[in-house]
Amino acid sequence: MIQALSQSTIEIQLTVNGKLYREEVEARKLLSDFLRDDCGLTGTHVGCEHGVCGTCTVLVNGSAVRSCLMLAVQADGAEITTVEGLAQSELGRRLQQAFSECHALQCGFCTPGILMSASEFLQSGEKRSTEETREMLSGHLCRCTGYISIVEAIRKTNDWSMGGE
């Protein structure tokens, strides 16, 4: 008879959108599942779960990371920003506003991940070319737009970050 092994859990402590979480998690739990199930932050969407679509992208210590490829225990001690925390920064607010003004989303499923990658991409406040923007977006699969409006929204936010209106 096969016996179920007891689940090994590990206590982790991490900050998500400025809020401290201390939780017991299974060692095998993905960061994406932790954010959605344990933190209730369902703005982080899960598509392929294989690191291909980019939908699950969040910031871990300021860097864009696919949360379906990281275990929650690997994020112990980290500072995480999800799409729910994007508006805590002026850049994040501008980015969301530009996406709205440029109609840069349709069903919106892939949008949280794109917003998180774009916020990292624009953090430096340097001029970004259309080619660089398209290259950054190549890590994201959107099934319902042609990316043109998304590129325009990122350009608009980039102009603002360089001192424009």
Ligand code: FES
């Ligand atoms: S769900 Fe993580 S990359 Fe697709």
Ligand code: FES
């Ligand atoms: S807006 Fe629908 S998948 Fe990207």
